[in-house]
Amino acid sequence: MKPIFILLLLSMTSQWLAAQDVDTLNLTNKDAVYQRPFIYEEQRSNLSAAVGGYLEANTNYFSTDGISEGYSMEMRRFNIFLYSTIKERIKFISELEFGHGTEEIELETALMDFELHPSLIFRAGILLVPIGYFNQNQDSPKWEFIDRPLVSTNLIPSTYSDVGLGLHGTIPIRDFSFTYETYLINGLQEGIITNEENRTFLRAGKGEERFGEDNNGSPAFTTRLALNKRKFGEIGISGYIGNYNIFKKDGLPIDEKRSLLIGALDYNFSIKKVKFLGEIAYIKADIPSDVGQNFGNTQWGFHTDLIYPFWQGKLFSWQNIILNASLRFEYLDYNVGKFRDTDSNISDHLYSIMPSIGLRFSPNTLLRMSYRYQWDTDLFGNPPAKTAGFQFGFASYF
Amino acid sequence: MKNNLAKLSSLVLLAGLLSLYACEKFLPNEPEENEVLDGPMEGLSYAQTRLFLEGDEAFSEVFTPEKGLGAYFVTSSCFSCHSGDGKGHPSTTLTRFGRWENGQFDPLTHLGGGQLQNRAIAGFEAEVIPSEANGIAKFTPPAVTGLGLLAAVTDATLLDVADPDDMDGNGISGRVNYIEPPDFFSPLEWNIPDEEGRYIGRFGKKAAAIDLLHQTVNAYNQDMGITSDFDMNDPINYAVSSQQTDLIPDPEISAATGQSVVFYLRTLKAPIPRDESDANVQLGKQLFMDIDCGKCHIPTLKTGISDITVLSEVEFHPYTDLLLHNMGEELNDNYTEGLAEAAEWRTPPLWGLGLSPDAQGGEFFLMHDGRATSIEEAILLHGGEASNSRTYYQELSTSDKEALISFLKSL
Numbered sequence: 001m002k003p004i005f006i007l008l009l010l011s012m013t014s015q016w017l018a019a020q021d022v023d024t025l026n027l028t029n030k031d032a033v034y035q036r037p038f039i040y041e042e043q044r045s046n047l048s049a050a051v052g053g054y055l056e057a058n059t060n061y062f063s064t065d066g067i068s069e070g071y072s073m074e075m076r077r078f079n080i081f082l083y084s085t086i087k088e089r090i091k092f093i094s095e096l097e098f099g100h101g102t103e104e105i106e107l108e109t110a111l112m113d114f115e116l117h118p119s120l121i122f123r124a125g126i127l128l129v130p131i132g133y134f135n136q137n138q139d140s141p142k143w144e145f146i147d148r149p150l151v152s153t154n155l156i157p158s159t160y161s162d163v164g165l166g167l168h169g170t171i172p173i174r175d176f177s178f179t180y181e182t183y184l185i186n187g188l189q190e191g192i193i194t195n196e197e198n199r200t201f202l203r204a205g206k207g208e209e210r211f212g213e214d215n216n217g218s219p220a221f222t223t224r225l226a227l228n229k230r231k232f233g234e235i236g237i238s239g240y241i242g243n244y245n246i247f248k249k250d251g252l253p254i255d256e257k258r259s260l261l262i263g264a265l266d267y268n269f270s271i272k273k274v275k276f277l278g279e280i281a282y283i284k285a286d287i288p289s290d291v292g293q294n295f296g297n298t299q300w301g302f303h304t305d306l307i308y309p310f311w312q313g314k315l316f317s318w319q320n321i322i323l324n325a326s327l328r329f330e331y332l333d334y335n336v337g338k339f340r341d342t343d344s345n346i347s348d349h350l351y352s353i354m355p356s357i358g359l360r361f362s363p364n365t366l367l368r369m370s371y372r373y374q375w376d377t378d379l380f381g382n383p384p385a386k387t388a389g390f391q392f393g394f395a396s397y398f
Numbered sequence: 399m400k401n402n403l404a405k406l407s408s409l410v411l412l413a414g415l416l417s418l419y420a421c422e423k424f425l426p427n428e429p430e431e432n433e434v435l436d437g438p439m440e441g442l443s444y445a446q447t448r449l450f451l452e453g454d455e456a457f458s459e460v461f462t463p464e465k466g467l468g469a470y471f472v473t474s475s476c477f478s479c480h481s482g483d484g485k486g487h488p489s490t491t492l493t494r495f496g497r498w499e500n501g502q503f504d505p506l507t508h509l510g511g512g513q514l515q516n517r518a519i520a521g522f523e524a525e526v527i528p529s530e531a532n533g534i535a536k537f538t539p540p541a542v543t544g545l546g547l548l549a550a551v552t553d554a555t556l557l558d559v560a561d562p563d564d565m566d567g568n569g570i571s572g573r574v575n576y577i578e579p580p581d582f583f584s585p586l587e588w589n590i591p592d593e594e595g596r597y598i599g600r601f602g603k604k605a606a607a608i609d610l611l612h613q614t615v616n617a618y619n620q621d622m623g624i625t626s627d628f629d630m631n632d633p634i635n636y637a638v639s640s641q642q643t644d645l646i647p648d649p650e651i652s653a654a655t656g657q658s659v660v661f662y663l664r665t666l667k668a669p670i671p672r673d674e675s676d677a678n679v680q681l682g683k684q685l686f687m688d689i690d691c692g693k694c695h696i697p698t699l700k701t702g703i704s705d706i707t708v709l710s711e712v713e714f715h716p717y718t719d720l721l722l723h724n725m726g727e728e729l730n731d732n733y734t735e736g737l738a739e740a741a742e743w744r745t746p747p748l749w750g751l752g753l754s755p756d757a758q759g760g761e762f763f764l765m766h767d768g769r770a771t772s773i774e775e776a777i778l779l780h781g782g783e784a785s786n787s788r789t790y791y792q793e794l795s796t797s798d799k800e801a802l803i804s805f806l807k808s809l
Binding site (some may be wrong): 064066190193197246255339341371379387 | 424425426428429462464473474475478481487518521522523756757758759761
């Protein structure tokens with residue numbers, strides 16, 4: 001009886017509070033669907049929520065070792081944002097992503113911020129996990145390249161959002177801002193070692209049920225600390241630690257606790273007109289030896305982007321058009337270590353270089369063209385598969 | 399403004415021209431056909447090519463626990479062990495075991511033999527070799543190219559090549575291995591059973607698989623722990639329990655998937671020799687025959703009539719007789735399959751030998767277990783029926799040895 005009584009009381013209290021807030025005492029139960037703030041705020045001609053988003057699409061022409069599947073077009077993402085200032089210093093934001101049309105639909109963000117003070121904000125909901133720079137900053141129109149950095153997708157599993165809660169804030173120190181974020185989240189799951197990539201692959205650990213429950217009842221901890229200097233840039237360090245496997249079921253132990261650690265260093269600064277942007281990730285996972293040597297305990301990688309605006313002016317009556325020339329270097333080692341049988345190095349790594357040209361009509365909209373050349377070496381260190389190709393595309397906020 | 403526009407237009411034009419030019423210069427070149435092992439045979443029809451590609455996809459499929467992998471296994475895909483359709487790396491080596499007692503070999507199936515599943519899905523423990531085993535052998539995965547041609551050689555041809563009693567007195571006595579056929583085996587017109595209903599094996603280090611379906615079903619089952627319409631039992635780790643631990647409904651692959659992989663294996667092209675006209679290679683070829691390597695590594699075989707036209711009545715050059723030969727005590731691992739003696743091994747085809755390092759991480763890992771890290775080392779490990787050839791090789795001049803090895807690398 002007790003829980004039911006409490007629920008009833010809570011429900012009545014919240015209805016009373018809502019009613020007080022919106023003056024809806026006269027609305028009947030049948031009209032409950034209209035008892036929603038965005039409707040009566042709209043009726044009062046107050047915008048209660050803002051809608052935005054971005055979209056990106058591109059062409060692809062790639063060839064691996066001389067074999068190409070030909071030319072194709074890709075609608076990568078159509079993302080919708082909803083934002084609302086619910087009350088002073090209480091905010092809501094969400095992002096719904098449609099990938100490849102409706103092939104992949106994912107709620108990437110749905111969170112609330114309760115700002116006690118600018119240096120102390122309580123955040124809860126589905127949030128972008130603060131590992132590295134890219135994961136929280138992955139909106140396509142911000143980037144000069146069509147493809148995302150591989151270290152940010154194949155090591156750090158961007159876009160990685162999870163359900164969690166924690167604190168974040170900004171502390172100004174003279175010309176600097178110190179920012180912190182620290183959250184408890186459900187965490188990555190066993191897919192990191194049971195996947196079709198046939199290697200330790202964190203991206204496959206984003207179990208669909210993570211927004212519903214923790215797979216092992218043991219939340220992961222993640223944090224990012226950064227120092228930002230106005231008109232110069234930002235450097236950040238971040239980390240994640242948690243157990244990824246199910247080690248207990250129905251109260252019975254069924255496995256060892258297996259931990260996963262991710263560390264990242266990111267930077268973003270400008271020297272004269274050249275912008276430098278990148279991140280380095282290091283992963284240490286407790287992998288059972290019986291699953292095989294192709295699942296590495298240690299991975300690392302980096303990307304670094306150089307962006308140079310080499311032309312700015314008026315074009316076809318558009319003002320302040322900027323043409324950026326950019327270059328990206330990438331390296332990933334999926335499996336740092338040696339084979340037990342031969343004591344030779346395990347390879348499983350890749351290098352990539354990608355020049356790009358971006359025509360920015362505004363900070364929010366660009367056309368861009370990229371070329372990529374990539375060398376993928378397999379586990380055994382056989383001659384690398386060489387992939388190269390061209391992409392042309394656009395991205396824009398709306 | 400005009401200047402800027404001109405600058406921008408030039409850039410866009412340059413980018414456009416580069417894109418067009420890129421198809422030629424900025425994309426990686428396709429390697430020469432004779433530099434890679436994978437790819438279909440020439441002359442397949444559109445429909446056959448589609449079947450080949452379906453089989454290629456199945457061959458490359460990575461199994462996960464959700465798809466039925468394991469719970470005890472050696473590898474999670476065909477491709478993992480046969481990278482680029484070539485030989486395997488030592489890290490993908492299979493281990494087989496059994497027990498000799500009173501002159502009889504027991505594969506210890508009641509203890510999880512004959513093959514060790516040395517990996518397990520997360521949360522399970524891999525199998526270990528039981529203490530009862532006194533015969534243990536390691537098998538490096540072979541290249542899978544050209545298998546369709548080898549599969550299409552008739553039993554009569556093999557029996558014709560065999561000389562079990564060394565009637566010609568040359569010290570070489572190749573013989574066939576007779577194998578108890580599995581339930582799903584359907585003999586072809588030219589399959590010749592022995593008096594006890596066993597059929598000639600030709601695939602595997604001990605020639606213990608009769609045909610490519612037999613080999614494929616065993617590989618799915620024993621290497622990956624994948625059940626099929628042909629074999630519904632997962633490998634068991636008897637150290638844990640005699641019960642099957644995989645709760646994925648069986649079969650985990652259909653008969654069609656198994657058959658598509660067989661079609662793929664049948665229609666993979668044969669390795670194409672390189673530098674055939676090179677004088678050193680030609681000298682090496684002559685020496686190869688002169689020192690009797692070609693008595694077991696027969697250069698040429700011919701297929702019988704096949705349902706796939708490109709495999710029908712074709713002469714080809716695998717450098718094998720597909721027969722068992724005693725290779726001496728140094729290569730005796732005290733392990734066997736079928737009627738083979740522990741020191742007997744099926745002659746491996748030498749075609750594609752020169753491309754082995756491209757699948758083995760840049761090194762050679764030769765002989766049945768990869769113990770030889772060079773061609774010369776492999777030659778010197780030949781004992782038993784090959785002792786004379788080894789001695790002849792040792793007596794060759796340095797330049798002749800180099801010529802012989804150049805020839806082997808050209809295959």
